[in-house]
Amino acid sequence: MPRTVDLSVPRWVRIAVVFFLVGGAFVTGTAALLDIAVEGLGLAESAYVPSLAFAVVAYLAVCAVWFRRATDGDGGSVWSAIPDTQYTGRHAESGGIARKEQEDAIRELRESEE
Structure with missing residues (x-):
């Protein structure tokens, strides 16, 4: 009797991988661009840490909105x-x-x- 094996990756694993890959690129890129903009305007010498904090907060806000819409029960069926x-x-x-x-x-x- 042949056996079948399910090798599909669980949905939560795919979401976590995308969360970290996209999140890392978004946070790093946004922080670098904000740092360049702040230094270019002459507002501060090194603003990477505040820019990084802002980018992390922005990314978490985007993820919270996505999660809330994804778990909304209106279109579940x-x-x-x-x-x-x-x-x-x-x-x-x-x-x-x-x-x-x-x-x-x-x-x-x-x-x-x-």
């Missing part, structure tokens, strides 16, 4: 994009009939509570 009227039509074979029955049952429960 593919059924969100499909109109109710198409459940028993073109999407019947992919679970549309069961989905319609579930939504009808939930709707009936809500109506009976009112």
